[in-house]
Structure formats: structure tokens, C-alpha cells
Amino acid sequence: MTTDATPASATAARPVRVVIVDDHAMFRAGVRAELAAAGAGTVDIVAEAADVDSAVAAIREQRPHVVLLDVHLPGGGGAEVMRRMPAAEARYLALSVSDAAEDVIGTIRGGARGYVTKNITGPELVDAIARVADGDAVFSPRLAGFVLDAFAGSIDVAAVDEDLDRLTEREREVMRLIARGYAYKEVAKELFISVKTVETHMSSTLRKLQLSSRHELTRWANDRRLL
Missing domain, CATH: 1.10.10.10 (Winged helix-like DNA-binding domain superfamily/Winged helix DNA-binding domain)
Structure with missing residues (x-):
């Protein structure tokens, strides 16, 4: 038997339950529209949130498979969301305008399974969500280099x-x-x-x-x- 919190790979035909967390309403609307167009039948947006407190409440109530999480949020940022609702509760995919090394590395250290930037296309985002739901780590190519360099010691x-x-x-x-x-x-x-x-x-x-x-x-x- 599975529950709504079970990763998508274990629920086969069920769509991936997603919570969108970003403090810009127009951006959330755009992501919702992109996912509706590119991920029809495979992605189910169950809630949106604009700050840390509302994100934590939405994750606790909706039990999503994947949280699309902005790095910079009112109330403490994406890292605070992950601290209060650890990865055991959901899998986190950072979706941010920032491609700075410290944001990428800090977010992965906080518990995110992936990090992509906001110039990603709708189909690419749907694919990234599915992969994170299945337990994979997903990064935009340049950002993957930051993570590798950090663990290799190339970045102090x-x-x-x-x-x-x-x-x-x-x-x-x-x-x-x-x-x-x-x-x-x-x-x-x-x-x-x-x-x-x-x-x-x-x-x-x-x-x-x-x-x-x-x-x-x-x-x-x-x-x-x-x-």
C-alpha cells in the first residue's frame, strides 16, 4: 500500500504532487501554467506558498512528493524551510534565479536533491521534477560543477x-x-x-x-x- 507521501516511482500511474514555493505571485502563476502545459497528467500542483511559514504549513498539510523551492524567501529562505520540514517529508528541487556557488552549495547542504535556474523550459522542469521524485539528483550543467568543485575542495x-x-x-x-x-x-x-x-x-x-x-x-x- 502507498500513501500520498510515497515517491512517484512507487505510485506508478499517479501524478507527482508538487508544492511551488516562491515569493513572487506572477512567477508562481507562470510555473503553474508551464507545468500544466508540459506536464499534463504527470504533475499535480497541490499548493503554493510565498514565505517560509506558509511553505511549512503547505508541506505539512499536502504531503507533496516534490517541493519546488526558491532559495531566497521572506522568513529565512529555502534553507529554513528544509530545516523545519526535513527531506524525509518531501524531496526538494531548488528553482532559483541565482546561479551563485554559495546558494547552490548551501541549498544542497540544506537537503535539496537538485538545483535548477529559472531559465529552464517547461518540459525540462517536468523532467527534473520526475527525476527528483524518483530519488535522482538534478542540476543545471554549470551548477553541477559548483557542487563537484566544493566536494573536491576547489572552492573554499x-x-x-x-x-x-x-x-x-x-x-x-x-x-x-x-x-x-x-x-x-x-x-x-x-x-x-x-x-x-x-x-x-x-x-x-x-x-x-x-x-x-x-x-x-x-x-x-x-x-x-x-x-
Whole structure:
């Protein structure tokens, strides 16, 4: 006999029960539409959540096979969801705009079975969900390299974590975009904040990291493979 919490491979004909966790309603709607089109009959979206508390409640109530989990969430981030609802309760597939090494490695350490970025296509996401439900580990190709490098010791994860611990979650987001060459106005548009707020976060980031310019910040982030 199986239960709804049994992985999809054990339930054969049953669709994979999925909870979507992301703090942007429009993105959740887009994922739902993509999965409905590409995964009709194979994926059943049983709930959505926008922050840590609602995600934990949805997972506890719905007992999904797979949780599509954003890395950065109000209330503590994806890692906090996995801490409160361990992998024994569901299998986690990170679906994030971030492809930074520290996010990938930290999320896998937290218990996720895979990590893909938000430029993934609908059919690719359906395939990734099915594979994670079956117990496989799934990564976008570039992100798999981060994980291998971390375990091989090529990335000093401890040093990266120590530096990043000085920054708030929003400062990390601003830092990464600025280091990639975004203008302040572009960062503001991307993160739905004002240009003034971007400037404030940038000043705070440079001060905390003891850097003096965006050029030094780019070099700092590149040396740590955060871009």
C-alpha cells in the first residue's frame, strides 16, 4: 500500500504532487501554467506558498512528493524551510534565479536533491521534477560543477560563507547584480526596489567587505566564483 507521501516511482500511474514555493505571485502563476502545459497528467500542483511559514504549513498539510523551492524567501529562505520540514517529508528541487556557488552549495547542504535556474523550459522542469521524485539528483550543467568543485575542495566554501555572513540577503542580491555589471537602475528594476535603496545596500556592502569600488567588488565576487 502507498500513501500520498510515497515517491512517484512507487505510485506508478499517479501524478507527482508538487508544492511551488516562491515569493513572487506572477512567477508562481507562470510555473503553474508551464507545468500544466508540459506536464499534463504527470504533475499535480497541490499548493503554493510565498514565505517560509506558509511553505511549512503547505508541506505539512499536502504531503507533496516534490517541493519546488526558491532559495531566497521572506522568513529565512529555502534553507529554513528544509530545516523545519526535513527531506524525509518531501524531496526538494531548488528553482532559483541565482546561479551563485554559495546558494547552490548551501541549498544542497540544506537537503535539496537538485538545483535548477529559472531559465529552464517547461518540459525540462517536468523532467527534473520526475527525476527528483524518483530519488535522482538534478542540476543545471554549470551548477553541477559548483557542487563537484566544493566536494573536491576547489572552492573554499568556509571562506565564502564567512564573507557572505556579513551581508543581509538583500545585500547579497544587490552585490551579485552589481558585480555582474548591472546599472543601479537595472538592479532597482530587477529587485523591485528604488535606486536610492540600491545605493544604500551597495554602500553597506562595500563597507562590510572593506572594498572601495564596484570594480573591486566584481573582482572579489569573481575570485569566489559567486557570479
